[in-house]
Amino acid sequence: MRADDPFLDRYAHGTKAMTASEIRALFAVASRPEIASLAGGMPYTAGLPFDVIGDVVADVLEREGPAALQYGGGHGDPRLRDALPELMAFEGIHASGEDVVITQGSQQALDILGRMFCDPGDVIVAEGPTYVGALSAFSQYQVEVRHVPMDADGLDPEILEQTLEQLKQEGRRAKFLYTVPNFHNPAGVTLAEERRDQVLELARRHRVLVLEDNPYGMLGFEGDPPAALRARDADNVVYLGTLSKVFCPGLRVGWALMPPALTERLVIVKEAADLSSSNLTQAIAYRYFAHYPWKETLKSLREVYRIRRDAVLEALDEAFIPEMGCTWTHPKGGFYVWLQLPEQLDARAMLAKAISARVAYVPGGAFYADGQGTSSLRLCYSFPPPERLQEGVRRLAGVVREELALARALDGMRAAGAGDALSRDPVRKTAGDGGARPRPQPPLPHDSRAVNPR
Ligand SMILES: Cc1ncc(COP(=O)(O)O)c(C=O)c1O
Numbered sequence: 001m002r003a004d005d006p007f008l009d010r011y012a013h014g015t016k017a018m019t020a021s022e023i024r025a026l027f028a029v030a031s032r033p034e035i036a037s038l039a040g041g042m043p044y045t046a047g048l049p050f051d052v053i054g055d056v057v058a059d060v061l062e063r064e065g066p067a068a069l070q071y072g073g074g075h076g077d078p079r080l081r082d083a084l085p086e087l088m089a090f091e092g093i094h095a096s097g098e099d100v101v102i103t104q105g106s107q108q109a110l111d112i113l114g115r116m117f118c119d120p121g122d123v124i125v126a127e128g129p130t131y132v133g134a135l136s137a138f139s140q141y142q143v144e145v146r147h148v149p150m151d152a153d154g155l156d157p158e159i160l161e162q163t164l165e166q167l168k169q170e171g172r173r174a175k176f177l178y179t180v181p182n183f184h185n186p187a188g189v190t191l192a193e194e195r196r197d198q199v200l201e202l203a204r205r206h207r208v209l210v211l212e213d214n215p216y217g218m219l220g221f222e223g224d225p226p227a228a229l230r231a232r233d234a235d236n237v238v239y240l241g242t243l244s245k246v247f248c249p250g251l252r253v254g255w256a257l258m259p260p261a262l263t264e265r266l267v268i269v270k271e272a273a274d275l276s277s278s279n280l281t282q283a284i285a286y287r288y289f290a291h292y293p294w295k296e297t298l299k300s301l302r303e304v305y306r307i308r309r310d311a312v313l314e315a316l317d318e319a320f321i322p323e324m325g326c327t328w329t330h331p332k333g334g335f336y337v338w339l340q341l342p343e344q345l346d347a348r349a350m351l352a353k354a355i356s357a358r359v360a361y362v363p364g365g366a367f368y369a370d371g372q373g374t375s376s377l378r379l380c381y382s383f384p385p386p387e388r389l390q391e392g393v394r395r396l397a398g399v400v401r402e403e404l405a406l407a408r409a410l411d412g413m414r415a416a417g418a419g420d421a422l423s424r425d426p427v428r429k430t431a432g433d434g435g436a437r438p439r440p441q442p443p444l445p446h447d448s449r450a451v452n453p454r
């Protein structure tokens with residue numbers, strides 16, 4: 001944001017505080033060729049079958065050019081709407097195309113659902129950490145976000161219950177629970193089967209709508225995740241899907257499968273935003289899924305991501321020795337690993353040193369609305385080749401080792417009475433207890449196997 005912005009006094013409240021997301025700001029630096037970037041969550045589009053996509057595009061123009069280049073309906077191309085339930089059936093969902101509303105990626109669905117449900121001051125509940133794009137979409141509507149922590153089995157239902165009860169005591173009710181149950185961005189964990197019904201029961205009991213955002217559900221490396229939340233409750237769950245991770249993010253095709261009572265209202269709100277999604281990209285998506293072997297492409301993408309996941313975990317095991325006190329998640333699908341540093345390190349402050357060491361990541365604080373997550377960070381393995389990922393992890397380990405050595409030496413000096421002069425170092429948080437030992441790790445994103453880091 002420009003300090004001398006001449007329009008600053010005229011922006012709407014909801015957008016006044018908006019700044020370029022941490023991730024967007026990072027892209028410029030992270031895309032320099034010398035940087036091994038584990039920052040941006042970009043799908044590996046070079047792995048797509050360009051010959052097939054070329055045929056699909058030619059087919060669309062030849063067979064339905066004038067219609068494909070025309071405006072479309074706000075609800076979305078009926079052929080695509082009717083084809084998408086076949087994809088969702090892999091997650092146990094039985095749905096009608098009538099309740100599918102096509103959106104421009106699931107990001108647009110997050111925005112219009114925020115618009116549809118949230119007034120300034122409303123509360124929503126989300127995992128902590130949560131998807132940064134959801135935080136920016138909802139922040140425009142000036143909501144308060146209450147985070148519920150996760151462990152290796154995803155969202156913690158007990159803490160969810162406490163949070164919903166607490167809100168009740170305050171005389172408030174969350175407008176919705178926003179959740180990414182599968183291969184979470186950024187935490188890399190998946191909501192366990194036995195927790196799914198618990199979460200839904202709590203949501204129903206407290207009359208809280210559930211927004212299930214599921215871009216990665218079809219990218220499992222070790223079998224499929226449990227049946228979707230939407231498969232278990234069609235009346236209280238909005239399911240968000242997207243072709244961005246299983247096909248092309250550039251098409252900007254996503255969808256919301258709505259509880260029937262909400263479908264029409266979403267269409268009306270969406271039409272006010274954009275009249276219609278692109279007819280052309282919907283036609284391309286429809287033809288691809290209806291007439292081409294998309295499951296083959298998906299299979300090969302999964303394999304690409306599995307190999308990259310393995311490369312990152314192997315490098316973490318080798319480079320982050322147990323003495324460093326770091327823990328990380330072990331994703332069974334998707335794009336992300338969440339790394340917990342010892343509590344006295346601040347991942348945001350450490351980033352400048354990491355960039356100098358030619359590695360980039362996203363600091364964990366970006367994924368919270370309330371300042372948590374300072375000593376954690378997200379690693380994304382979807383884009384760089386395996387050797388590059390491993391090099392990045394080794395560079396990162398070097399930075400963390402140096403910071404830790406410094407922090408421990410300074411903590412030792414502080415314990416010996418050297419005091420205040422040391423608290424100015426930007427990378428370390430000042431340990432409130434002044435002790436030389438790291439404080440216990442917060443409960444969040446750890447894999448049970450990672451409590452003792454491997
Ligand atoms: C959890 C989650 N939701 C939504 C999106 C938005 O995806 P798109 O708008 O491309 O469908 C992303 C993209 O990274 C994501 O990770």
